[in-house]
Amino acid sequence: MLGVGVGFGVAAALAWGMGDFAGGLAAKRIGAMAVAAGSQLAGLALLGLLVVALHPEAPSAATVLLGAAGGVCGGLGLAALYRALAIGNMGIVSALSGVGSAAIPLAVGVGLQGDVLGPFQVLGIGCALVAVAAASGATTRGLGRESLLLAGLAALGFGLWFVLLDLASEQNRLWALVASRGTAATLIGIVALPRIGRVALRTNAGLIVTAGVADVSANGLVVLAFALIPVGVVASVAGLYPLATMLMARVVLHEAVPRLGMVAIVVAIAGIVLISVGG
Numbered sequence: 001m002l003g004v005g006v007g008f009g010v011a012a013a014l015a016w017g018m019g020d021f022a023g024g025l026a027a028k029r030i031g032a033m034a035v036a037a038g039s040q041l042a043g044l045a046l047l048g049l050l051v052v053a054l055h056p057e058a059p060s061a062a063t064v065l066l067g068a069a070g071g072v073c074g075g076l077g078l079a080a081l082y083r084a085l086a087i088g089n090m091g092i093v094s095a096l097s098g099v100g101s102a103a104i105p106l107a108v109g110v111g112l113q114g115d116v117l118g119p120f121q122v123l124g125i126g127c128a129l130v131a132v133a134a135a136s137g138a139t140t141r142g143l144g145r146e147s148l149l150l151a152g153l154a155a156l157g158f159g160l161w162f163v164l165l166d167l168a169s170e171q172n173r174l175w176a177l178v179a180s181r182g183t184a185a186t187l188i189g190i191v192a193l194p195r196i197g198r199v200a201l202r203t204n205a206g207l208i209v210t211a212g213v214a215d216v217s218a219n220g221l222v223v224l225a226f227a228l229i230p231v232g233v234v235a236s237v238a239g240l241y242p243l244a245t246m247l248m249a250r251v252v253l254h255e256a257v258p259r260l261g262m263v264a265i266v267v268a269i270a271g272i273v274l275i276s277v278g279g
Contacts, residue, residue: 017244042212067179077157100155
């Protein structure tokens with residue numbers, strides 16, 4: 001089951017990387033909050049369709065509260081990330097947020113929840129963190145103070161989201177995601193929607209919907225992985241999403257991948273293999 005859980009984590013990283021790429025492009029055009037609000041609503045609509053189709057049993061209060069708390073953290077993290085992507089270097093911003101979002105649940109899982117990691121998993125997680133750090137060094141332009149602070153806020157928000165959704169999804173995975181996404185969409189929507197022009201949303205609808213669907217798909221994959229492997233391992237593998245963003249920039253925008261970026265990709269693959277091998 002370890003390999004399946006890691007597979008879910010890798011798929012989540014690819015989905016998040018695609019979502020960040022699409023959201024980052026849209027944020028440069030119409031602003032971070034507009035993209036965050038639109039993508040949250042798109043993801044919530046997808047979850048609503050799943051609820052109608054699957055008819056899950058009513059959630060417990062703990063699932064709703066923990067999911068909502070995760071939504072607050074994740075929503076703030078997403079808004080901070082899109083703002084940082086809009087004003088800073090996409091590769092560095094994604095990488096810094098990826099390192100932090102992996103480190104927080106890893107520390108909580110090992111330090112507070114008693115997760116036990118085998119030697120190969122420890123080496124693999126180390127490779128994953130090194131790969132994301134290398135991805136941040138693979139670009140030539142630095143970050144301003146605002147971008148750095150926003151990337152740190154995004155990392156904190158995403159890291160806490162991992163921890164809270166891991167707890168919320170123990171009883172009902174789908175309702176945990178609905179509570180999280182519904183809370184985030186409501187908070188961001190209240191702030192952003194009154195100031196968003198309809199024309200701006202329509203002209204960038206493709207990117208916004210792509211970002212929202214990719215994000216909620218990654219959330220679902222991560223929640224599935226929680227049932228199979230420790231939260232710290234999930235976060236470390238899924239935290240490789242900056243590499244997917246880098247590859248998307250290469251394919252779509254024809255940006256060159258620096259040597260250090262190639263090193264990051266190779267180290268990331270090694271990390272995934274080591275984590276899959278397990279204890």
